Amino acid sequence: MRVVTDADIREHLTATDAVGWMREAVLAAYDGRLHTPPRVQAELGDGNLIFTTGALTGEWYGYRSYDTFDTDPGSQLVVVHDWRTGAVRGVAVGNELGPRRVGAIGGVAVDALARKDATTLGLVGTGKQAWTQLWAISAVRPLSSIAVFSRDADRRNAFATRVSEELGLPATAVGSARxxxxxxxxxxxATSSPAPVIDAEWVAPGTFVTTLGPKVVGRAEFGPDLVDRADLVVTDSVDQTHAYDPPFVLTGTPQHDRLIGLGEVLAGNVSGRTVVFCSVGLAGTEAYLLARLVDSAPWSSVR
Known part of the structure; x- marks a missing residue:
C-alpha cells in the first residue's frame, strides 16, 4: 500500500499527466468501464459527510470522503482497492488530490472544446479551484494573457503574483469581473457566490466558459442567461446534475435538456462556438487519479 500526501502531489503530479489521465477517465466512464454513481451524503448537523465512489471494471474500486463544514475543511481521504483481492493499493490524505482532478477535468474540456487559438483567459475567483484550473489549462493552451479578479484586492494581487512566479505566466489583477x-x-x-458574478453580455461569441462554484436553484454563480448565450452546454456528469438537492440551477428549464456529457464530446468529436462547461464532479475520478499515481510514481516519500 502506498500513502500519498499533499506534498507528494504538489511535487510529482504534472498538469500534463493529470489532464491525460482525466481524459482517460472521462472516456472510460462514457464507455461504461468506469462506474460513476452520483455522490451520497450523511448529515452531520452543521455540515455533511460526502462520499463519491467509483470502480474501473477488473482493475480497482475506491472512494473519496470529505466534509462540508463552514470551518476550515478537514483532510479528504481517497482510497483505492485492488479489484481482485480487495487489498488497499493506495491512500491519499489531504486536500490536493480533489482540486487537482477538478482542474484536470477542466483542462480536458478546454482542450476538447475551446478554440485552438485561444490564448487569453479571464479568471473570477482566487481560491484553490481557480489555481488548479489555471494549472491544468496552461498545459493545453499557450496562455499569453491572464486577467484575475476577486473582491479582495490583496488576494487578487497575491494570486496574480503567484501565477507569474510559479507558473511563469503573464497574469494581471484587474478591478472588476467585467x-x-x-x-x-x-x-x-471559481467563486463561492450565491448570485451571478458576471453578465452574460460580457462573454464574447466564441468564448469557452467554465463554472465551478455554486450551481443550485437559489444559489448559483451564473444565471440561465449565460447558458442561453452558449451554442453548446457540457458537463462532466449529467447524472450528478439530476441528483442535486437543492436542484441543479437548470433543472426544469429548456437549458437543462441541452446538457451533454463531456464523454460524448470526446467520443463523438462534438464541437461548438460559444461553450459553457458546468463542472459538477464526475465520481470515481479521484480514485482514478490516485490509481494512476500509485502505479506510476516511484516517490521516496511514498510507502
Whole structure:
C-alpha cells in the first residue's frame, strides 16, 4: 500500500499527466468501464459527510470522503482497492488530490472544446479551484494573457503574483469581473457566490466558459442567461446534475435538456462556438487519479 500526501502531489503530479489521465477517465466512464454513481451524503448537523465512489471494471474500486463544514475543511481521504483481492493499493490524505482532478477535468474540456487559438483567459475567483484550473489549462493552451479578479484586492494581487512566479505566466489583477471577462477567449468562474458574478453580455461569441462554484436553484454563480448565450452546454456528469438537492440551477428549464456529457464530446468529436462547461464532479475520478499515481510514481516519500 502506498500513502500519498499533499506534498507528494504538489511535487510529482504534472498538469500534463493529470489532464491525460482525466481524459482517460472521462472516456472510460462514457464507455461504461468506469462506474460513476452520483455522490451520497450523511448529515452531520452543521455540515455533511460526502462520499463519491467509483470502480474501473477488473482493475480497482475506491472512494473519496470529505466534509462540508463552514470551518476550515478537514483532510479528504481517497482510497483505492485492488479489484481482485480487495487489498488497499493506495491512500491519499489531504486536500490536493480533489482540486487537482477538478482542474484536470477542466483542462480536458478546454482542450476538447475551446478554440485552438485561444490564448487569453479571464479568471473570477482566487481560491484553490481557480489555481488548479489555471494549472491544468496552461498545459493545453499557450496562455499569453491572464486577467484575475476577486473582491479582495490583496488576494487578487497575491494570486496574480503567484501565477507569474510559479507558473511563469503573464497574469494581471484587474478591478472588476467585467474587466476580467470581456474580450477573453477563455473564462473561468471559481467563486463561492450565491448570485451571478458576471453578465452574460460580457462573454464574447466564441468564448469557452467554465463554472465551478455554486450551481443550485437559489444559489448559483451564473444565471440561465449565460447558458442561453452558449451554442453548446457540457458537463462532466449529467447524472450528478439530476441528483442535486437543492436542484441543479437548470433543472426544469429548456437549458437543462441541452446538457451533454463531456464523454460524448470526446467520443463523438462534438464541437461548438460559444461553450459553457458546468463542472459538477464526475465520481470515481479521484480514485482514478490516485490509481494512476500509485502505479506510476516511484516517490521516496511514498510507502
Amino acid at each position: 474587466e476580467a471577462v470581456e474580450g477573453r477567449d477563455l473564462v473561468v468562474l
